[in-house]
Amino acid sequence: MRYTLLLHYPEMDAASLSEEAMAEGQRAFASYAATLHQAGVLLGAEILQPSSNTTTLTLADGVLHVQDGPFADTKEQLGGTFVIEVLDLDAAVEWGWLAPSIEWGSVEVRPGALFTVDGAWRPNT
Amino acid sequence: MNAQEARAAAERTARASYGRLLALLAASTGDLAQAEDALSAAFEQALISWPSDGVPANPEAWLLTVARNRQRDSWKSAYNRAFAPLDTTGELGRDAMAADVVEVDVDAIADKRLELLFVCTHPAIDPAVRTPLMLQTVLGFDAARIGAVFNVPAxxxxxxxxxxxxxxxxxxxxxxxxxxxxxxGRLSAVLEAIYGCYAIAWVGEFLENGGVGDASDAGGVAAADDLRGEAHYRAMTLAQLLDNEAEAWGLAALIAFSLARVPGRLEPAEPGRDRRFRPLEEQDTALWDAALIADGDACLRRALPVAVPGRFQLEAAIQAVHCARARSGLTDWTALRTLYAALVAVAPSLGAQVALASVIGRVENPEAGLTAMGAIAAGEPAWVRAAVERFQPFHAARAELLARAGRTAEASAEFTAAAFMTHEPAVRHYLVNRAEIG
Known part of the structure; x- marks a missing residue:
């Protein structure tokens, strides 16, 4: 069963973060990814750039809009995703607790519905 | 065998085994709705087959086999609908193929009811739906009956x-x-859900006596009737399954003691007048159920060897003291005071605080009890004071203390206030009567 761990947290600009804190965060995420990989559950992960660098596309009344910034300007933003394959929700939740960002944000554990293999959709089981 | 006997046999099996069979069917798939459909189809099949073929030697095994075949059929059709283009034949069978073996030994298969209880009370399930979910899956109640006791449309x-x-x-x-x-952390959610079954049975008690609700609430009455017995049965089963969990035994004891006293709550029926309410102290202990009291005592002994007793053990111990009057003829108020003080420390509910104040009034004197009542009424924050104002047991207990203190006029006013807050006619009648006597 595939679950995506969606990491939401308040965004901090690089200036307000000390180099030490940044390095500490990077070490924590490196170790988290290595642990998931060694356990054989990690399918893929992505840490996203700040939402200030995002571009949002919408189609309203047949007109394409390109917006600078996130769709919703909320305090917490999606900061990264980890796709894991485990037996059940309890196992996924266990891994979710270990995400370093739990210290400063929330971790959403979301079961997958479909995924692609060679461009074709497969149901998640 | 005729259809009526077959139906009776099916109902007996349903009552005894519904949750056990459903848990077995759902545990391997995680799909409760499909397992419910398969099991009800199996019961329907039983009503068709049993009158002519006779009730099978092992009705549970028969039902499990038929239900598992149904599950397999539904996988097949779902598979054909959804995944026909894909080649994943291996996915299909799972352990349902075992259902081809008609001689399933149900007793040899591990009991999955405990697992089902923990699924119903999982942290990822909305707390408000946990007790209803347990009532439906473990006890086999339908949504209409559950809705009736929770006062929610079906x-x-x-x-x-x-x-x-x-x-x-x-x-x-x-x-x-x-x-x-x-x-x-997980066990307390299960105990709360079972206690919920028991507590809502009292709502049914009011319905049963023609209180709140209307005459069309027959579903609520029937559900509540079953609930009391089922909550007891479920609490006993859980305690036995968990074996070493003192709070589970505490809950089983609490429910057994409370059930034992139900027959004494109302005076015996007399032609031409409604059954009257009798307060605990005036109840005829001969009407109490001695077997249930013995059950409660046995459960409480299992719960005892624990350093810090939990809420359910303390509440059970309090009930045990009341039930002991059936043997000794006396109520040990000093023991009750100690137990209520411990309960207030462990689980400080308004009900426990009022009961403690009431017991203080008995152990010391009515004025001491009234002082304790006053302290509750002056509680912080403001919402506590507002809750006290609306809390019927507070007014009823305070009225009793005022009457014992000889403050007749005040007692009369409090009895009237308590009467107005009561939905159950027999209790209201009793309180109005006390208000008149003063």
């Missing part, structure tokens, strides 16, 4: 239950008993 209740079952299946909440390490 369709709304059905939707909530469907959503919860969908979530269990699609998020894949596992059918497992939590580890020792996770048990404390």
């Amino acid at each position: 369709t709304a209740m059905a939707q909530r239950l469907v959503r919860a079952k969908k979530r269990i299946k699609e998020a894949r909440i596992p059918f497992v008993v939590p580890s020792r390490q996770d048990m404390p």
Whole structure:
């Protein structure tokens, strides 16, 4: 069963973060990814750039809009995703607790519905 | 065998084994809704087959086999609908192929009811739907009956239950008993849900006596009747399954003691007048159920060897003291004071505080009890004071203390206030009567 761990947290600009804190965060995420990989559950992960660098596309009344910034300007933003394959929700939740960002944000554990293999959709089981 | 006997046999099996069979059917798939459909189809099949073929030697095994075949059929058709283009034949069978073996030995298969209880009370399930979900899956109550006791329209209740079952299946909440390490947090949710079954049975008690609700609430009455017995049965089963969990034994004892006193609550029926309410102290202990009291005592002994007793053990011990009057003829008020003080420390509910004040009034003197009542009424924050104002037991207990203190006029006013807050006619009648006497 595939679950995506969606990491939401308040965004901090690089200036307000000390180099030490940044390095500490990077070490924590490196170790988290290595642990998931060694356990054989990690399918893929992505840490996203700040939402200030995002571009949002919408189609309203047949007109394409390109917006600078996130769709919703909320305090917490999606900061990264980890796709894991485990037996059940309890196992996924266990891994979710270990995400370093739990210290400063929330971790959403979301079961997958479909995924692609060679461009074709497969149901998640 | 005629259809009536077959129906009776099917109903007996349903009552004794519904939850056990459903848990077995759902545990391997995680799909409660499909397991329910398969099991009800099996019961329907029984009503057709048993009158002519006779009731099978092992009705549970028969039902399990038929239900598993149904499950397999539904996988097949779902598979054909959804995944026909894909070649994943291996996915299909799972362990349902075992259902081809008609001689399933149900007793040899591990009991999955405990797992089902923990699924129903999983942290990922909305707390408000946990007790209803347990009533439906473990006890086999339908949404209309559950809705009646929770005062929720049947369709709304059905939707909530469907959503919860969908979530269990699609998020894949596992059918497992939590580890020792996770048990404390998870167990309390199960106990709360079972206690919920028992507590809502009292709502049924009011319905039964023609109180709130209207005459069309027959479903509520029937559900509440079953609930009391089932909550007892479920609490006993859980305690036995968990074996070493003192709070589970405490809950089983609490429910047994409380049930034992039910026959004494109302005076015996007399032609031409309604049954009158009798307060605990005036109840005829000969009407209490001695077997249930013995059950309660046995459960409480199992619960005892624990350093810090929990809420349910303390409440059970309090009930045990009241029930002991059936043997000794006396109520040990000093013991009650100690127990209520401990309960207030462990689980400080308004009900426990009022009971403690009331007992202080008996152990010391009525004025001391009234002083304790005053302290509750002056409680912080403001919402506590507002809650006290609306809390019927507070007014009833305070009225009793005022009467004992000889403050007749004040007592009369409090009895009247308590009477107005009561839905149950027999209790209201009793309180109005006390108000008149003063």
